[in-house]
Amino acid sequence: MFTNPAQRSSLVGTIHKLIEEHGKQGALSFDEDRKIIEIAADYMAYEDTGIGFLYSGFAHVGLPHKRLADDLVWQIETDRAVMIVEPGRRAVRGTNPVSVGVPYGSKARLIMLYLQTEAIKTQNREIELGKSLRDWLKRMGIPQGGKSIKDVKEQAERIFRCRISFHFQSGNSSGLINQNIVDAAIFTDDHKDNGKQQFLERAKLSELFYDQLQKHPIPIEEAAIRALNGHSQALDIYCWLAYRLHALKGPTAITWSALKAQFGAGVVRLDHFRPKFIDNLKIALAVYPAAKTEVTKTGVILHPSRAPIAPKIHGIPR
Known part of the structure; x- marks a missing residue:
């Protein structure tokens, strides 16, 4: 475990430097975390400099990581926000x-x-x-056949039918936003699937x-x-760091309890959550080397850091 931001930066910097000097295979011969090297190498090798966008509410609270029962409502609560996701329904002829x-x-x-990236760009x-x-x-590395594309279709339907409520708290004031993600969608038969599946063509x-x-x-x-x-979970952590670090005025401590509330819903014990979070933090830092964080016995300290994408370059308000 790392105890100061210099050590944390040294880990990421060392891995990226090893890859630059020796290539991915050469870096793997050193005594470093193989998974982190592979993720960092994938990040460094990707030549497309595209930019994605995310609504800042999702930097506070996230979707579940694993499947819930189809009729269950998902609720996640942090010191800044509460998100409630209600499952939608599909009409079935002749029955409920x-x-x-x-x-x-x-x-x-x-x-x-x-969806969010296309909406901002267009x-x-x-x-x-x-x-x-x-x-x-x-x-983005998603295979285009078999179970993978079936999973994409299923998740798209879940997204387009669900309803999300955001409850935000700031000082003595609070706000509520109830919304569907999508107002309307058009489905078409996917003939490659023999007409048994439908794919969304427009939303x-x-x-x-x-x-x-x-x-x-958030860019x-x-x-x-x-x-x-x-x-x-690493993707959620990356988006959270991208949102918070560049706006900090000084070191900011986040307790393990607060981190568990935001990233560990469904994990009962804090001592089970902590090592998993640290592993996913390392993965997130592999693709955000400018991030400065400090892992301590009581939680994580965030330090002011350069944003992965400079907001002012792309007309995004700080």
């Missing part, structure tokens, strides 16, 4: 509607990132999906969600998103 469940895992997060609530989404997911973000996204976007690197594919 069925609950489709809340979105979860890394694929749900990638689809959400795509300045339009209407998002083209279909081939455009498949092409983007392919760039229209709800006006409220679109307005909040326009007011509070993030697509190279980082791609490297973190399959690591949903």
Whole structure:
């Protein structure tokens, strides 16, 4: 475990320096964490300099990492926000509607990132999906067949049918935002699946969600998103760091209890959460080498750090 920001930066800097000087295979011969080297190498090798965008509310609270029962509501609460995700329903002819469940895992997060990124880039609530989404997911390292694409379709339906409530707290004031992510969507038969599955071709973000996204976007690197594919908690940590670090005025301590509330919903014991969080923090830092953090016995100290994407360059308010 690292005890100061210099040591933390040294780890990331050493790994990136090893990869630059010796290549991925050469770096793997050193006594460093193999998984971190592979993720850092993937991040460094990705030549596309694309930028993604995320609504800042998702830097405070996140979707579940694992599947819940289809009729369960997801609630996560931190000192800054509470998010409630209610599963939507699908009509079934001749019988009662069925609950489709809340979105979860890394694929749900990638689809959400795509929707938000396209909305910001095009300045339009209407998002083209279909081939455009498949092409983007392919760039992010998602295979385009079999179980993988089936999972994408399932998560897309869960996202487009669910309802999300954000409750924000700031000092003595609080705010409530109730919203669907999507107002309308068009499904078409996917003939490659023999017509047994449907794929979303177009979606229209709800006006409220679109307005909040326009007011509070976080710019993030697509190279980082791609490297973190399959690591949903590390992706949440990366987005949180991208949102918080560049705005800090000085060192800020976050307790293990607060970290568990934000990133460890579903983990009963703090001593089980702590090592898993540290592992995922290392993964996040592998794609955010400028981040300065300090792991202590009582939690994590965040230090002012350069943002992964400079907000002022892209017209994003600080």
